[in-house]
Ligand SMILES: Nc1ncnc2c1ncn2[C@@H]1O[C@H](COP(=O)(O)OP(=O)(O)O)[C@@H](O)[C@H]1O
């Protein structure tokens with residue numbers, strides 16, 4: 328049994344862009360939620376996105392794997408346009424088949440876990456590797472068990488999600504996303520729905536993944552995690568990126584008044 | 595331990611918890627009264643000569659009744675099968691973001707739920723009178739691809755099946771749609787985020803969960819269909835009830851033959867209830883709530899529930 332290898336951290340001096348978001352705009356009816364967001368995530372980087380509720384963090388994350396249609400700008404994964412293709416001067420939405428293929432390269436972890444309750448933990452994890460990626464079921468099972476071992480839940484393989492605690496469910500959800508061997512993992516407030524004593528076990532798993540060099544974008548309110556693990560922190564407010572940089576600069580020595588105000592409330 | 599909670603009191607030390615079920619004297623009085631009434635009804639059933647049980651027994655397995663029963667079962671199974679298929683198809687269409695699909699599906703349920711089943715059955719039966727030939731092609735535009743004699747295609751059986759299935763599909767459509775809507779939106783998102791296409795997400799993730807909401811009303815529909823089939827006597831289809839009617843029109847043994855038919859309906863309904871239980875059990879996988887009781891467990895529960903001062907020693911809790 329081998330633990331699936333995860334791409335190594337940034338190669339010194341050589342920048343490899345995994346995810347590039349340029350001028351991203353998104354509106355819900357009259358409400359402009361994202362007003363031109365730019366960001367670059369390099370291979371092996373852990374980017375934490377912080378900001379007040381309603382600032383557009385989830386929308387940004389969901390636009391990255393085209394769970395939301397966007398109204399302007401572009402998202403590129405490994406240089407490939409996500410969700411659209413250029414047709415003359417216009418962007419047209421990709422056919423579902425190609426969209427689905429792009430999404431297999433991005434793992435997503437939700438605030439509310441969203442495990443499939445009618446499948447066991449093991450079935451949850453191998454469902455897409457077998458059904459979508461057409462992996463051999465036996466191999467997929469071995470990989471799944473290795474991943475479960477990694478998140479510390481090997482003995483729960485045959486349980487149903489509702490028999491697990493929130494922290495355990497979220498760890499299974501992380502293993503499920505990892506089983507697709509994604510290029511980048513997107514986390515949307517993965518610990519916000521958890522009882523305080525369960526937050527640590529999920530953050531520990533994420534820390535391990537970061538150390539192994541997994542490329543991660545994490546929307547979070549856990550400032551301790553951001554300070555300790557992130558390579559870059561991005562502060563959003565009102566649909567724009569207000570401030571960005573190294574965690575020590577943004578979190579400990581913020582320059583913008585809005586950042587200062589937000590941090591004074593959460594720290 | 596026990597799930598009986600309404601008449602329970604807990605006594606004893608922590609290492610031996612005894613659960614005593616105190617029986618209310620009122621329950622005993624009520625039970626006695628009900629048993630008395632039941633006995634009265636049974637006595638009446640057996641002593642009233644007008645019920646003619648020997649006639650009932652004589653016709654119960656007769657060829658015409660059994661053939662009628664088979665017809666009824668055949669129609670129920672086929673009409674439900676196509677009704678469920680139609681219902682699933684139109685429910686998914688209703689929820690589709692593609693406007694033309696959802697409109698067509700909406701119109702279908704509106705029309706077939708909005709007109710009486712009996713009228714629909716008579717309509718299909720008389721289709722040949724309205725349209726002597728049936729042409730298949732694109733209206734106004736294309737050539738006719740296929741054409742046939744309506745009288746030959748729409749046999750009484752076909753008319754009955756068409757009527758029942760189309761009507762059933764409209765009801766099943768709403769049941770399936772309700773089931774799909776009951777599944778949390780996050781499930782669909784998690785599925786597509788894992789690279790599933792909508793059709794796969796529906797098949798593997800959404801529908802299996804929707805089934806828990808879909809199955810109980812569908813059980814109702816099947817039992818309703820079993821009896822709706824008796825309406826197809828208007829298309830001269832000798833199903834169970836019509837077969838009984840044909841007999842008593844000849845022999846004038848109206849009540850005994852209606853009893854024959856009713857007992858058969860009850861038997862089939864009972865079997866269907868058992869099947870429904872096992873289907874529900876299947877889709878309850880991973881659920882939080884306890885599984886529904888089997889019909890047998892229900893009977894057992896009924897007799898254990900009122901046992902006075904039943905004492906259970908609970909597991910030792912360290
Ligand atoms: N599907 C939607 N329809 C309408 N408004 C939405 C929708 N999703 C999010 N919004 C609105 O967009 C804004 C940003 O939401 P969100 O991205 O969830 O913020 P955050 O994750 O930072 O709390 C909020 O004002 C929210 O009400």
Ligand SMILES: [Mg+2]
Pocket residue numbers: 384385386516
């Ligand atoms: Mg959010």
